[in-house]
Amino acid sequence: MSVSAMSSPAASAGSPNRSRIQASLRRRRNAEKRFRFYGIASVTVAIGFVLFLFSTILHEGLPAFWQPVVKVDVTFDPAIIKVDPKPVADTDQSPAALRRANLDWQRKVTMVNWNRIIENSIRAEAPDVEMSARDVQFLVSQNERYRLRDMFVENPDLLGKTVPIELLASANVDVWLKGDIDRSLASDRQQLPEAARMLADRFYEDGRIRMAFSSVLFTNTDSRNAPAEAGLLGAFIGSLYMMIIVIVLAVPVGVASAIYLEEFAPKNKLTDLIEVNINNLAAVPSIVFGLLGAAVFINYFHLPLSAPMAGGLVLSLMTLPTVIIATRASLRAVPPSLRQAALGLGASRTQTVFHHVLPVTYPGILTATIIGVAQAIGETAPLLLIGMNAFVTTLPVTPLDQSTALPVQIFLWEGNENRNYFEPKTAAAIIVLLSVMLALNAIAIVLRSRFERRA
């Protein structure tokens, strides 16, 4: 029994009804309190999970945005670079012949032992340390030799000159300096030979190795030969092409069919059937669209494998139902009075829809589009089936060139055998993908608020 009931015996004795009401009231209040508590608890748990996810990804991935570079003086030693001068255009030479001569020359420049040049420049920094050519090669990223080559091709006058250059350190040096491998492990379980480890530590201490912002992550394509130089640009462009294809295909087709179905089509069994099927289509797992894409676009239409074109088409099919459903929902939300007013003033059905109804629904359609597109660029499964999980080192120039996509690149890096290096790098790629998603959602919000104000 309650305190109030006991403190006023007259009331409780006088009206048993009242105490019953009070008890029931208390029960209802308690039920509400409990419900609120459950609500707050679930929100807390949800936010906790999100925070946990984000903090682990950020914790793991953020360091990967910086990577060590070695500052050395590189001498373009004529004793090692033994090539003829770069061919120049003769008056009597055809452009094709010049091009061929240039290619031949470039091939010869490629054959130069650039590793030796890097080796010499590192040796010059630490003349007292005994090391093999292999030890030195472990320090600097494998593809830096092509950077030297490209510098030389660009500017053959460098021959015989010494220039200070910051060379990217290898992936294993990155792992060692960041402590992503247990530094106390015995030598036979380390990825770097002892001399290279010692040299890396020494250079890091005296500042010749510094952590620089990893711009290669944004300017390079994937790389196996030099994991330190693997970047996301190729995958980003692949995703961009697919996004454009989705916007160009799924949005107009989706919006047009939604308008027709909602505003013009007669309500009968056929349109009901279509509506049910569109809803079903939205629930079809994406992998099924991938299989469909492989069968139709690759095998029947002969689109190239691994091309963003095929990927974009598959993703368009996937996004289409989402766009249709969302557009129909926002059309349905427009009050009928608006249509009646327009029709009453003598506007035709088409005028009513396009001049009065549609502008009101822009924010809804826009949000649906951007969320659909964001969903599409995060999709991985269907892309695996059309060969986009491939190792591609060239930038796709057109949507018909081979390419990967951001989520597929994450999948590929997750599978790389150099776990110590690629785990942080994968997390960094996830951060990039999430940023793109968040940016898209932010655009959706900004555009929506702007349209709403106007409407």
Add this chain to the structure above:
Amino acid sequence: MTKLLLSTAVAAILLAGPASAQSRDTIQIAGSSTVLPFASIVAEEFGNAFPDFKAPVVGSGGSGGGLKQFCQGVGENTIDIANASRPIKAEEIETCQANGVAKIQEVRIGYDGIVFATSADKEDFALTPVMVYKAIAAEVPVDGKMVANPYKSWKDVDPSLPDQEINVAIPGSNHGTREVFQEKMIAPGCKEAGLPEMEKEAMTKACETFRQDVVVEISGDYTETLARLQANPSTVGVFGLSFYDQNRDTLKVATVEGVTPSLETVASGEYPVSRPLFFYVKGEHIGTIPGIKEYTEFFLSDGMTGSGGTLESAGLIPMPDEERAEVLKAFEDGKTLEAAK
């Protein structure tokens, strides 16, 4: 409305465009995940070394998956090269030929060891084929009769092994590694285990049926096997030597017949579980897709697959120079595989 029509028209043009697309100028490769890192490195170097060709595109999918794609037919939307960690099978050649792929050129690129590894903090394993067979077979011979596998711990299998629960992660049947594992480990182990007399077919079945409770088949890459090891530290995983080499800090390797796997012991043939790695070139595409010939020759060059070459530091065990020269000559002569092998 006009805007809508316009965009739909653009879409239609985009759709129709590919039908008249220009011929493909990038080599397309798929297949074995063991060969994938090597092929990717060569592809990248090829793109760097030959400014007039594009770097080939390398996909995975396992040896079986790659060869399946390879045998789909001839044409731009089929792959040009299939990587494989086992030789192509007779039935695969038949499928190929039925689909019009008649000129299959085999290129051997080197060798790879298959290793058994545990988490680094576990005890040492000294395995023999018969131990592995006994640990994972569904039925094992006890006193001359086949009984359901009674072993729970490795110690039950052989007293010399550590007392650790039996859990084994082996590659799925889409991987070439699986076949080599069965051929080089399970088959000799089964033979040695002394199975009672039985029909040949029943014998094969007894040798190749594994316990479902402790054996996990991994259809993905080795990283999936590694993740399995991290989730359940008592697991023994089957890896390629090159993968182990990159993850020596987290993995501990088991000896087989007393031999520790390494570049040297595999190259010398001392370590028993090794296999050659291949890729298969679609002869019909040479000349149509630019660069296939150059890519293959580049792959077989001294700087790549020779001893001390780029791929050796990535974990590939190089062939002796004479063998490499033979493979290159066979390729250049256009030697193709016959159906009846």
